[in-house]
Amino acid sequence: MAQFRIPGPLRRLSDGQVTVAVEANDLASAIDALDARYPGFRDRLLDEKGELRQFVNVYLNDEDVRLGSGLQAKVGERDEISIVPAVAGG
Amino acid sequence: MPKLLGLRCRECGAEYELQATHVCEMCFGPLDAVYDQAALKKIVSRSRIEQGPSSMWRYCDLLPVEDSVAVVTLGEGFTPLVKAERLGAELGLRNLYLKNDSMNPTNSFKDRVVSVAISWARAHGFETIACASTGNLANAVAAYAARAGLECFVFIPIDLEPAKVAAISVFDPNLVAVRGNYDDVNRLCSQLIESTPWAFCNINIRPFYAEGSKTLTFETAEQLGWKLPDEIIIPIASGCQFVRHRQAVRELIEYGLVRGERVPAFTGAQALGCAPVYNAFHSDNPDRVLPVKPDTIAKSIAIGNPSDGVYVNRIARETGGVVEAVTEEEIVDAIRLLARTEGIFTETAGGVTIGVLAKLARAGRWKGDETVVAYVTGHGLKTADVLASANGHSSKRVEIDPTMKSFREKVSIS
Numbered sequence: 001m002a003q004f005r006i007p008g009p010l011r012r013l014s015d016g017q018v019t020v021a022v023e024a025n026d027l028a029s030a031i032d033a034l035d036a037r038y039p040g041f042r043d044r045l046l047d048e049k050g051e052l053r054q055f056v057n058v059y060l061n062d063e064d065v066r067l068g069s070g071l072q073a074k075v076g077e078r079d080e081i082s083i084v085p086a087v088a089g090g
Numbered sequence: 091m092p093k094l095l096g097l098r099c100r101e102c103g104a105e106y107e108l109q110a111t112h113v114c115e116m117c118f119g120p121l122d123a124v125y126d127q128a129a130l131k132k133i134v135s136r137s138r139i140e141q142g143p144s145s146m147w148r149y150c151d152l153l154p155v156e157d158s159v160a161v162v163t164l165g166e167g168f169t170p171l172v173k174a175e176r177l178g179a180e181l182g183l184r185n186l187y188l189k190n191d192s193m194n195p196t197n198s199f200k201d202r203v204v205s206v207a208i209s210w211a212r213a214h215g216f217e218t219i220a221c222a223s224t225g226n227l228a229n230a231v232a233a234y235a236a237r238a239g240l241e242c243f244v245f246i247p248i249d250l251e252p253a254k255v256a257a258i259s260v261f262d263p264n265l266v267a268v269r270g271n272y273d274d275v276n277r278l279c280s281q282l283i284e285s286t287p288w289a290f291c292n293i294n295i296r297p298f299y300a301e302g303s304k305t306l307t308f309e310t311a312e313q314l315g316w317k318l319p320d321e322i323i324i325p326i327a328s329g330c331q332f333v334r335h336r337q338a339v340r341e342l343i344e345y346g347l348v349r350g351e352r353v354p355a356f357t358g359a360q361a362l363g364c365a366p367v368y369n370a371f372h373s374d375n376p377d378r379v380l381p382v383k384p385d386t387i388a389k390s391i392a393i394g395n396p397s398d399g400v401y402v403n404r405i406a407r408e409t410g411g412v413v414e415a416v417t418e419e420e421i422v423d424a425i426r427l428l429a430r431t432e433g434i435f436t437e438t439a440g441g442v443t444i445g446v447l448a449k450l451a452r453a454g455r456w457k458g459d460e461t462v463v464a465y466v467t468g469h470g471l472k473t474a475d476v477l478a479s480a481n482g483h484s485s486k487r488v489e490i491d492p493t494m495k496s497f498r499e500k501v502s503i504s
Contacts, residue, residue, distance in 0.1 A: 008284045009115040044118070054378075054400060055101070055118035059277065064395065066381050082281070085113040087120040087397045088293040089222050089276035090328020 002075045004034055005082040013040045027060065028071040030081060045083065057086045091129060094154055097121040097297055100401075110214070110289060112296040120397070121297045122337075123154040127344070134345040136316060139308075144168050146202050146305035152341055153206055153305070154298045161209040162238040164195035166202055167305050171313035171463070176431040177444075181451035185461040187319070189310050190434055196233045196257070197469035198226035198390075198437075199306060199331070204291060206302035208234045211289035217241055221291040222279040224272045224327070224390045225254035226468055231291055232261035243288065245275045251389060253472055271384055273395045292330075303331035307338035310463055311348050318342065319354050320460040321411065323450075325443045325467055326358040326367050327391035329398030336405045357411035358402050359446035361386040361421060361438075367399040371413035376403040387418055387476045388438040390468060412455075416445035422476060424448055428466070435470030443467070 001021040006014045014020055020037065024030035035042035047053050051071070058065045059082040065073050075081065097106040101119030112121055134151050142148030146167025155161060170190045178186035194201040204227065208219055218241040221231045228244035235242035242263035246255070247270060259265060268275045276293075283294045291299045311318055318339060324332050336356060342348045360368045363386025370379040379399035384392035396402075406413050416424070421438055424445035429435050436444065447464045456462065470477075490496040 005281075007281075009113050009118070012115070053118060055113075055120070057277070057395065062274075062277075064273070064277075064381055066395075067383065082277075084277055084280050085118050086395070087113055087118070088280045088296065089272070089397060090292055090330040090393055 001077065002030055002079045002081060004030070005080060007083050007085055009085060010041070010044060010083065013044070014038045024075050026071070026075055027058065027065060027073045027081065030075050031071070055086045057084045058082070059084060091126070092156055093126050093130060093151070094156065095124045095126055098124045110211075110216075110294045112294055123297050123301055125152075125154075131345060134347070136312075136347055139312065139347070146205070146302070146309070149305050149308045152308065152345075154301045155206060155209045155213070159209055159213040161205065162212060162234050163205055163209075164201065164233065164237055166194050166205050168309055169193040171310055172432070172434075174432050177428065180427070180431060181448055182458050183451060183456060183462055184459055186447075187310075187314070187461070187463045188428075188432065188434065189306060189463055189465045191306060191465060191467045192434070192436060192440070192469035196226075196229045197472065198230065199303070199465070199467040200226045200230040201234070202305050203227075203299045203302035203331075204230040204234045207289070207291040207295055207299035208238055208240070210298040211291075211295055212238055212240060214289075216287070216289040218243060218286075218288040219291065220244065220279070220282075220286070220288040222272070222276040222293065224392060225250050225258070225472070226390050227292060228258045228263075228265075229254060232258050232263040235263060236261045245279050247271050247275055247389075249389075251473055251475060253474060257472070272393055273381070273384075276393075276395075296330075300330050300334050303334035304338035304341070306331070306465060307335045308342065308347075311339075311342050314461070314463075316348050317461075318348050318350065318352065319463045321355040321357055321456075321462045323357045323359055323443055323447050323462065323464040325391050325439045325465065326360050326396065326399075326402055326413065327393045327439075328396045329358075329367060329402040332356065332358055332405065333398050333401045336409070353409050355411040356405050356409045357446070357450070358406055358413040359443045360413065360415040361388040361391065361442050362415045362417050364388070364392045364394060365415040366394060367396055367402050368413045368415040370399060371403050371406065376400075376407065379403070386421075386438075387473070388421055388442050390437060390439045390472070391442060412450070414446045414450055416442060416449055420445040420449065425470060425477065429470070434466060436466045437468040437470050437473040438476055439468050440466045440470070
């Protein structure tokens with residue numbers, strides 16, 4: 001199963017879990033699965049149009065998904081999906 | 091009485107206690123320091139500032155460090171604002187000024203933000219200071235950590251310019267060269283904040299760090315005789331300082347420090363080789379800044395995923411500014427133009443700023459009598475290698491034997 005890495009600010013939603021395993025084929029369905037297990041994640045990660053929120057970066061195996069296929073990015077069994085707050089640096 | 095009240099989310103307004111955190115738990119928006127404005131209004135005045143030290147700490151009332159804190163300082167800020175007569179003449183600008191922030195202790199504007207960040211961190215019990223950096227920040231952090239006697243970890247992209255690596259290393263920090271670009275370094279550090287008890291200047295203590303940038307604009311207004319310019323040209327990396335400069339203008343007006351209330355146009359400068367904010371500004375949706383993979387000699391501003399990019403575009407639009415970008419060749423040309431006309435040697439990021447200034451001036455953006463200020467944020471010796479690789483030797487260079495004959499043969503003195 002693919003593993004989400006949950007950042008500190010969102011761990012209240014995941015009962016303190018740092019990693020959460022989900023069954024999914026692509027990033028969109030992975031987020032759905034995460035939200036089904038811990039309700040609230042979908043709202044935090046996606047805006048009203050269903051796109052990734054401005055201040056959320058998601059990395060699939062260290063690659064920024066916005067540089068690739070976005071929410072359609074294929075997710076494999078051993079993939080790691082990191083959610084990282086975007087406001088940092090500079 | 092403490093002047094800081096807490097932190098507030100710029101997006102949703104959620105409030106937080108003062109602490110080392112930078113992200114809203116509700117919406118992931120950025121957190122800003124909140125001051126007791128009513129209390130500050132009673133004490134902030136021009137004369138109080140003018141009686142302060144000849145450093146940026148003359149504006150200490152407007153910085154997020156309480157009066158009781160001993161600040162970590164190397165005399166940063168209060169850098170020269172020079173009237174650029176000769177550059178102005180070339181560009182058709184009669185009131186062009188350069189804020190020469192390469193005159194800071196480690197030769198970039200980063201000394202301002204780091205002095206605030208480390209002062210805050212030391213006062214709040216942190217023993218280790220860290221940062222993710224494109225070079226200038228690491229340089230400042232290493233120097234100020236040495237000054238403060240704190241442990242230091244700096245994270246840099248592996249391909250940083252040799253001059254910057256040397257200028258960082260001399261202060262003996264723990265230097266971590268990451269195989270990746272700045273955005274990779276920044277992501278790693280964003281994850282590290284959860285497993286280290288460190289103060290990352292530009293991450294978990296960013297709300298305090300960022301505030302130091304305001305002093306550049308405070309000084310510009312004071313040095314113009316407590317007046318605001320018509321337009322300010324600012325280089326854009328993450329956009330963090332751009333946003334703070336807008337806030338600085340708000341405060342200058344709010345506290346009655348400047349004459350008039352007309353907000354300057356805020357114009358941003360990027361290198362085309364890393365122009366995510368420029369791309370968005372000129373797209374159908376400036377509120378969606380898409381990341382890019384940086385490829386530019388202006389490494390100090392090569393951030394492909396700029397955290398404050400959206401705010402830059404909003405501010406530029408609201409104030410009548412623009413976001414413009416220049417080619418690699420234009421960057422080098424601008425470095426030479428500034429050096430040749432004003433005697434100021436700036437790094438590639440400064441080349442971007444001056445390049446954009448020149449491009450806009452030549453395109454007829456100004457009538458000629460506007461007061462335009464360009465922020466020159468780093469020294470040329472930091473990136474001198476780009477001049478060597480781009481035929482850096484002067485076109486007026488000759489080699490001669492140590493004889494009068496050879497001199498007369500090779501050199502024409504009219």
